[in-house]
Amino acid sequence: MTANAGPRGLAKGLHRALLLVLAAAFLLPLLWMVAASLQPQGKALEYGMFQFPEGLHPENYPQALAQMGGFGRLLLNTTLLTLACIAGQLFCCSLAGYAFARLRFPGRDGLFLLVLATMMLPPQVLAIPQFLFFRQLGLIDTFYPLILPTVLGGAPFFIFLFRQYFLTLPVELAEAARVDGCGFFGTYFRIMLPLAKPVVGTVAIFTFLATWNDFWAPLIYLNSEDKQTLSLALASFNQSYRVAVEWLMAGSSVILAPCALVYFLTQGWFLRGVRLSGKG
Amino acid sequence: MKRLSLFLFPIFLLQFWLGTAFSSFAFATAQAQLPATEDQDPVVLRVMVHERWFDGFRYLEQTAQEFERSHPGVRVEIQSSASAAGGQDKVKFVLAGRLPVDVTWIDITEFAAFLQEDVLLDLQEYFDRDPNWRPEDYFPQILDAIRNFDGHLYGLPSTFTPYVMYVNQSLLAQEGLAQPADDWTWKDLKRVARAVTRDLDEDGEADQWGISITQWLQALSPWIWQNGGRFLDENGRCALAEKEAIEAVDFLVDLLHREKLSSRDATFEAQLTFGAFQAGKTAFYGPVGYWETYRFKDIGRLQWDWPQAMGWQPTLQKGVGEQRKWQLPEVEGAWAAQSYAVQDRQALQQVLAARLAGFRNGRIGESEMMQSVGGGKHPLTLFRQRGDLEAADGRLWPDWMYLAGLLQTEPGWVLAELFGPGEAIAGLESGFRQSLAQAEVQGFRWDVMPLPRGKETATAVAMRFYVVPKTSRHPQLAYEFVRALAGDTMQAGLARIGNGVPGLKRAALSRDFLKPTVPPHRERVFLDVLENARFMPVEVNWREIEKQTKAVFEDAIRLGRRSAEEVCVEAAALANETLDRERWLLQRPPLPRSWFLYAQYSPAALFLLWFLSRRLRSKDRLAAREERAAWWFLTPWVLGFLLFLAGPALVSAILSFSEWSPVRDPDSARWLAGHQYQRLWQDGTFHDSLRITAYYAVFAVPLQLGLALLLALLLKPRFPGVGAFRTLFYLPTIISPVILGAVWRWLFAGKQGLEQGLFNQLLALFGIAGPDWLEDPVWVVPAFVLLSLWSVGAQMLVFLAGLQGVDPRLYEAARLDGAGAWARFRNVTLPAISPLLLFNLIMGLIQAFQVFAQAYVMTGGGPGNESRFLVLYLYEQGFRFLRMGYASTLAWVLFAVVLLLSLLILRSSSKWVHYAGAGR
Incomplete structure (x- = not known):
């Protein structure tokens, strides 16, 4: 991999300097968030950003979590929800992506355009009718409304990623499998899907991030105390002037941390997935 | 064939349920752990x-x-x-x-x-x-x-x-002014405000004001009522264009913009930031409700941690009593800090007697006198009876109330028991005076008082x-x-x-509310003004009228760019329009019964019909098998598309031609034909929101693309720590918009508050006085653009992936041809990633037009309508004003706009997007 800018000498110095400046700009709000979460109650705004005249107050963290109520339950709910969405997305989107890439049938390209067009429908158009639909099915205050629309049909972008990726795999591979007696599903499941690991990883991470942070759907659909999710619990003390900023920032940091970690550990995959899909 | 398909469809369904079986199972087990009540x-x-x-x-x-x-x-x-x-x-x-x-x-x-x-x-x-x-x-x-x-x-x-006025007594005293009596008038307010407003640092702008006027509609309503104005006349028409209302608004415009006696602070949305009042820079703050005491109550609060203050703790612990935590969970704040069960009453009496002597001589302040001493006896009941409270002289009662309250506290009744009520009151009174003097030292001795009177007396x-x-x-x-x-x-x-x-x-x-030790000392004001309380009109969509009126009024009151008369006339016209529409709605015909079910399921039904009746177009057996397999593969998506996209989209399309409240049954929807779409032409708020959204998109989208590309270029070469940098630049994208908005609201905090936000602190380093970002109609959209630049991670990632996919040989060739860095970028990199540029452009556009959560959290649409993005307006219509029909209309307009722009970009893309050789 040859770098196009070929940074050496002066160019290299410039490159690093620019990078550092931008990094600082991106980092500042995050640092502020963490710094504020360590200030004593009611003082985050009073003191300058990195001044701690009253020392650090890590007890904000347990307090903030206690305020959210039942942190263990929140974590379990959010994790289960996220896992369900990831599993569903991977299964449904890879199936559809494979069909669009490697199976021939009349109207395929038209249908694929339709898939892409659904990306443009603002979610707000659909929110209320979907809500009515789930109400009619009696599924309000369950996790289904949070999973089904996302998993089924809600992810044109992921279908697109899978399709593009499957297109890059040699056709001969599938044909060889067919010759060996594999059915369509067998070919997809045993030969092609294992080869699509980078995209699987990418879709999994994208889904993880989206579901983990989703606030809107849980707000509308979830109601019972025992079904709350992390971001919902956090948001519920966001708008309150009674709750200290310090707690809000502590809660935010806690929720952000696993996302940051997951992303950091998997970013190689991530990039490869996006890159390979972009090739087609 | 047909029969086979008929047979297959249930299996399709089964397959779909299998796909989600995992999740159902997971939740079934999660829910099973709860008691199945x-x-x-x-x-x-x-x-x-x-x-x-x-x-x-x-x-x-x-x-x-x-x-x-x-x-x-x-x-x-x-x-x-x-x-x-x-x-x-x-x-x-x-x-x-x-x-x-x-x-x-x-x-x-x-x-x-x-x-x-x-x-x-x-x-x-x-x-x-x-x-x-x-x-x-x-x-x-x-x-x-x-x-x-x-x-x-x-x-x-x-x-x-009720809404009252908060007053900074320290500031008044400092300026040598007496606090006006409770029956003060608008004139008094102006007089005092003039005397207080000053330019302390002589930079030509006032930095100490007479008042901070709150500006949401409920807070404005007392002014209008007090001047004899009203919101609705006897015929149910909006009466804001009447002379009385205009005069009242003009009085505020005068205070704020002509005489400049009020700080511009004090908007409800900005309540998280420190206000000018809390900073001790304005004498009055209001009209505002009781909730603000929550912010200020710790300022000037009497200190009850007497053991530390008096250095008594050891003596008491050893000689008098045994330390224990107060048991009652409801004892709040300072009360809960620590209390002492005193067993040796004689020792206590001696101590208290000595203390009281000092107290009388004025050597010991009240806070030191305020000792919580437990005991089984009930406090003095002397002042407790309601009759006494209500009989108290109107002029005297604040202090009396306060003292009565103190007497009800444990130190109070211990004192009374030791020295008799008369003595105790005298002692407490002098302590009270002293504590006020102490609060003075802090510069923020505050209290509440009734609103100044106009022609009438009223409050909200x-x-x-x-x-x-x-x-x-x-x-x-x-x-x-x-x-x-x-x-x-x-x-x-x-x-x-x-x-x-x-x-x-x-x-x-009771003492629970009248809290003697916590300011404000005159809680009773809240009860006294109640007899003049008025309520907003009881009209169906008052929320919407309130929002409209507030936005229009802001032009005059907050921004000072239009006259009181102009905004009052416009607000009245808008309100009447809304009122008329609401009444007209009731006369419209309903939609057919169960329309919702037909609309929701008809795409699925039509598809099923088509699917079952169609002939497999593929002639040979193998191709037919492949076609069937493809439909199997697509089943989850098709199901999702039909049930969660097509059905709801059809419902929403029908709703956009009707009106319906989401809390009611769908059958209550009423058919309006094209009315909702016609309304778009006259709806000023819609025009504003469209303009603002477009303005935002014009700047946000290209800047985002540029920054994302720059970051991708910087991160392309491998160097130590590149992974960390890539994570860092992506991180903001991971943060939920709700948190994002909350954090950035603080960063953008402007100059009116106690301290600058991070942004303005940074600007100050370069000698630039930053604007009041979220309060300034000029700067509020740029603030959102800045925020959007922070979350370009996804676009950066796409570019990065594209850059890594560029064939290195192309660069080699260019280098051999003697192309410089810019030429290589221009002729090799850009063409190679132009498809991704297109992709990011369209995605960026879609996102820019769907900005919602950030604005919702940060500004709520203000000032005026200057940050009421299209989706925010849509949300308000649908979920706050319960007008789901118009919300759907707005959603479809949004869809049309985005679709149109995307198509335009796609059409133009053939000129600038370069697809590498072999097909796409």
Whole structure:
């Protein structure tokens, strides 16, 4: 991999300097968030950003979590929800992506355009009718409304990623499998899907991030105390002037941390997935 | 073939359920861990009122426990009401979802809408049947506000608050001014404000003001009423264009913009930032409610941690008593800090006698005198009776109240017991004076007083009250729980934590509310002004009118760019338009019955028909098998598309030609034909929001693309730590917009507050005085653009992937041809990644037009309409004003705009997007 800018000498110095400046700009709000979460109650705004005249107050963290109520339950709910969405997305989107890439049938390209067009429908158009639909099915205050629309049909972008990726795999591979007696599903499941690991990883991470942070759907659909999710619990003390900023920032940091970690550990995959899909 | 398909479809369904079986299983197990108590036995009462984080939550739990004890077999289940989405929105979702909630609470401003939507249970008959119901236990003005036109009572108050004026007595004293008497007038206000307003640092702009005027509509209403103005005339038309209302608005414009006697601070949305009042820079702050005491109560509060202050602790611990934690959970704040059970009364008497001597000589301040000394005896009852309180001389009562309150405290009655009530009062009074003097030193001795009078005396009242939705499965129990919520435990608890004025009279007249040790010292003002309380008109869509009026008024009051008369006339016209539309709506024909079901399922039905009747077009057997397999593969997507996209899209399209409130049955929708689309032409707010969204997109999209590309270029070469950098630049994308908005709101904090936000601090390093970002109509959209630049991670990633995919040989070739860095970028990199540029451009455009959460959290659309992005406006229409039809119209317009722009870009893309050789 040859770098196009070929940074050496002066160019290299410039490159690093620019990078550092931008990094600082991106980092500042995050640092502020963490710094504020360590200030004593009611003082985050009073003191300058990195001044701690009253020392650090890590007890904000347990307090903030206690305020959210039942942190263990929140974590379990959010994790289960996220896992369900990831599993569903991977299964449904890879199936559809494979069909669009490697199976021939009349109207395929038209249908694929339709898939892409659904990306443009603002979610707000659909929110209320979907809500009515789930109400009619009696599924309000369950996790289904949070999973089904996302998993089924809600992810044109992921279908697109899978399709593009499957297109890059040699056709001969599938044909060889067919010759060996594999059915369509067998070919997809045993030969092609294992080869699509980078995209699987990418879709999994994208889904993880989206579901983990989703606030809107849980707000509308979830109601019972025992079904709350992390971001919902956090948001519920966001708008309150009674709750200290310090707690809000502590809660935010806690929720952000696993996302940051997951992303950091998997970013190689991530990039490869996006890159390979972009090739087609 | 057909028959086969018929046979296959159930299997398709099965396949789809298998796809989600994992999730169902996971949740089944998760839910199985909960006790499976459904509505059989015990009876479950579902209550959705205060939030879990709420300070007073323990009183709610306590009330629930008491209720369970007195109602065996009943379990009270407390659900979170998640106030995140503008407080009231969640209640609407719950009602809209037909969830079996038994007790919830609503805001008084929503009452009319909920009455109209017919979702609340009329509780009058339950009150009539209840032998223990005594209306006189509650403030009559408050109960009257919860009655419908027939005088039926629908609920009971939680806490309420009349609007009053907060006053910084220190500042007045410092300027050598006397605090005006309680019957002060607008003239007095102006006179004092003129005297206080000064330019301390002589930079040509005032930095100490007479007043901070609050500017949301409920806060503006007292001015209008006081000048003899009104919101609706006797014919139900908006009367804001009348002379009295215009004069009142003009008075405020005068204070704010002509004489510049008011700080521009004090907007409700910005309440998280430190205000000018709290910074000790304005003499008055208001009209505003009781809730603000919560922010200020710790300033100038009397210190009760006497052992430290007096250096007594060791003596007491050893000689007098045994230290223990106060047991009562309800003892709040300083009370809870520490109290002492005193066993050796004689030792205590000696100490107190000595102290009191010092106290009288003025050597010892009140705070030192305020000792919590436990004992089994009841406090003095001398001043406790309500009769006494109400008989107290109007002029004297504040101090009397305060002293009476002090006497009710343990140190008070110990003193009284030791030295007799007369002595004790004298001693306490001198201590009181001293404590005021001490607060003076802090520069923020504050209190409350009635609003200044105009031609009339009036104030507004904010309130929430407990109600029973019609969906309740146990109305009688629900009613009884409403009684309990408005009963002693809860009301006294709410009073104690300073949530508001309790609606229960005896709680409001108790020490719990009148809190002697915590400012403001004259809580009683809140009760006194109640007789002049007025409420906003009870009109169905008052919320919408309120929002419109506020936005229009802001042009004059907040921004000072239009005259009072102009905005009043426009506000009245807008309000009348809304009122007319609401009345006209009721005459429109309903949609066909069950239209919703037909619309929701017709795409699926049509598809099924087509699917079953079609012939497989592929001729040979293998191709036919492949075609069938493809449909199998697509089943999940097709199902999702039909049920969650096509069906809902059709429903929404129909809604955009009708009007319907989401808390009601779909069959109540009314057909408006093209009216909603015609309305778009006249809707100024829509024009504003379209303009603002476009303005935002024009700057945000290209800047985002540029920054993302720059970052990708910087991160392409491998160097140590590149992974960390890539993570860092992507991180903001991971943060949920809600948190993002919350963090950035602080970063953008402007100059009017106590301190600058991070942004302005940085600008100050370069000698630039930053604007008041979120308050300034010029800077608010640029602020959002800046925010959008922070989350370019996804676009950067796409570019990065594209850059890594560029064939290195191309660069080599270019280098050999002697191309410089720029030429290589221009001729190799750009063409190679142009498809991704197109992709990012379109995605960026879609996102830019869908900006919502950030604006919702950061500005709520203000100032004026200057950050009311299209989706925010859509959300308000649909979920706040319950006008889902118009919201759908807006959504489809949004869709059309984005589609049109995307198509234009795609059309032009053939000129600048370069696809590498072999096909796409």
